[in-house]
Amino acid sequence: MIIWNRYAQIISRNFGLDKGHLDTSIHWRTTLTYYCILFIIPLVLIPYLPGILYAYKVDYLSVIILDTLAVGLLMVAGFWPNLRISLRKFLFVAAFYVASVGFLFIIGLSGPAFLYMLAASFFCTILFPVKYAFYPAIANVIFCVIIGLLIPFEVMLWKDDPNHNIPEFIAVASNLIFLGFFASALFPKVFDLLEKSIHNERILKNQLNQRNNDLENALEKVEKKHAELETFAYSASHDLQEPLRMITAFLQQLEKKYNPLLDEKGKKYIHFATDGASRMKDMITALLEYSRVGRFDGPKTSIDLNELVENTTRLFQVAIKEKKAKIIVHPLPIVASYELPISQIFLNLIGNALKYSKPDIAPIIEISGEEKETYWEFSVKDNGIGIEKGFHERIFNLFQKLHHKKDFEGTGIGLAIVKKCVENLGGKINIESKVLIGSNFSFKIPKK
Ligand code: ADP
Numbered sequence: 001m002i003i004w005n006r007y008a009q010i011i012s013r014n015f016g017l018d019k020g021h022l023d024t025s026i027h028w029r030t031t032l033t034y035y036c037i038l039f040i041i042p043l044v045l046i047p048y049l050p051g052i053l054y055a056y057k058v059d060y061l062s063v064i065i066l067d068t069l070a071v072g073l074l075m076v077a078g079f080w081p082n083l084r085i086s087l088r089k090f091l092f093v094a095a096f097y098v099a100s101v102g103f104l105f106i107i108g109l110s111g112p113a114f115l116y117m118l119a120a121s122f123f124c125t126i127l128f129p130v131k132y133a134f135y136p137a138i139a140n141v142i143f144c145v146i147i148g149l150l151i152p153f154e155v156m157l158w159k160d161d162p163n164h165n166i167p168e169f170i171a172v173a174s175n176l177i178f179l180g181f182f183a184s185a186l187f188p189k190v191f192d193l194l195e196k197s198i199h200n201e202r203i204l205k206n207q208l209n210q211r212n213n214d215l216e217n218a219l220e221k222v223e224k225k226h227a228e229l230e231t232f233a234y235s236a237s238h239d240l241q242e243p244l245r246m247i248t249a250f251l252q253q254l255e256k257k258y259n260p261l262l263d264e265k266g267k268k269y270i271h272f273a274t275d276g277a278s279r280m281k282d283m284i285t286a287l288l289e290y291s292r293v294g295r296f297d298g299p300k301t302s303i304d305l306n307e308l309v310e311n312t313t314r315l316f317q318v319a320i321k322e323k324k325a326k327i328i329v330h331p332l333p334i335v336a337s338y339e340l341p342i343s344q345i346f347l348n349l350i351g352n353a354l355k356y357s358k359p360d361i362a363p364i365i366e367i368s369g370e371e372k373e374t375y376w377e378f379s380v381k382d383n384g385i386g387i388e389k390g391f392h393e394r395i396f397n398l399f400q401k402l403h404h405k406k407d408f409e410g411t412g413i414g415l416a417i418v419k420k421c422v423e424n425l426g427g428k429i430n431i432e433s434k435v436l437i438g439s440n441f442s443f444k445i446p447k448k
Helices: 002-014 025-044 047-057 061-079 087-104 112-126 137-152 165-260 266-294 306-315 316-323 337-355 412-425
Strands: 302-303 328-329 332-337 364-371 375-382 428-434 438-446
Touching: 002 025, 002 061, 025 047, 025 061, 025 087, 025 112, 025 165, 047 061, 047 306, 061 087, 087 112, 112 165, 137 165, 165 266, 266 375, 266 412, 302 306, 302 337, 306 316, 306 328, 306 337, 316 375, 332 337, 337 375, 337 412, 337 438, 412 428, 412 438
Parallel strands: 328 364
Antiparallel strands: 302 332, 364 375, 375 438, 428 438
């Protein structure tokens, strides 16, 4: 095996196949020649060795010379360094013609001479460019004419062969010429089709590359815009805080100083204005928080989620006690990720599971996680009030609340933060929920 690999490597290097791949039919012809030579050199020994042994016994020196010449041509075609590929092809085909001439002189018309000549013309048509397709067929005609002219002169060794005669020669030669022309007409068509399909493949490849480039550029632009938008949201919400603080402060002054002068309507208006300002403050704070989360880079760290979830649930101690909640935490994996977004996800999901519980039923919250081959999968499941199917998508949007503030506190930003964190980690979040039965928020985070 090692010897074969070494041998194949030498031949391959001589054919320049180690220098990469050219998408043309020229490349395929070169590859085909490479394989022809690769296999023929060891295989040719099968007829060569017994052939010269026999020739030596019967004292046919010319057979030894012609056979050795044919094998030598193949060796040169395969092993001689720095030869042009077209010359290697020529030597390969020439070896067949030499063998053919040898058989013709020694064994005669009934031997394999014409078979080798036919094989030579087939190889010529396949290995050389299409424009030379008819050259071997024409060469066959010339050979046959020369042989035909030589027959009366009886220059061949088989002159004593009683079987050789003109009609037999005409029959064999005409078949050789017919098959030669047939191959010359047929094979180029095959290469034509191959060339076309290679050409189409190249066009498709170029188009695909172009599309990929366009897509990458578009993605880059989107990412840039996204970053700009986040910065804008951050600075806008940050800058809005100051004038809002001023409005709230003056409204409070107004209420305090001019309360006795105001009628009921005036007091109501001031109350609405203060309430609006307070809600706006909450929303701006939420927006600020939302624009801040999900910004993480640098190296990932190893996070023990059992620890992280335990610390998170500790933050809800009061609510857990009040509601007599039961938190079941199944063994969780250790993940390589960013701690901040992961803790934001669990904080919001566990907080919601506690918050949206049924009034008279103690919440049961189950947290589980599993390591799969390419990702981690987690779920936070509760037995709370559940969510109607029609709202399953909407609840992940910014400021989407399904309940009134007096029933459940909140700004409608928790799940938007969860979704942003999960997606920024390359994952996906999913919800299964039924009204009055409970909800199950599951999310996957890819390992890479
Ligand atoms: P917030 O809790 O501040 O209102 P969220 O974005 O966390 O905002 O949730 C959006 C809405 O989704 C909530 O108003 C609530 O109606 C619903 N919701 C979220 N989690 C649950 C849950 N575990 N069970 C029932 N409803 C939920």
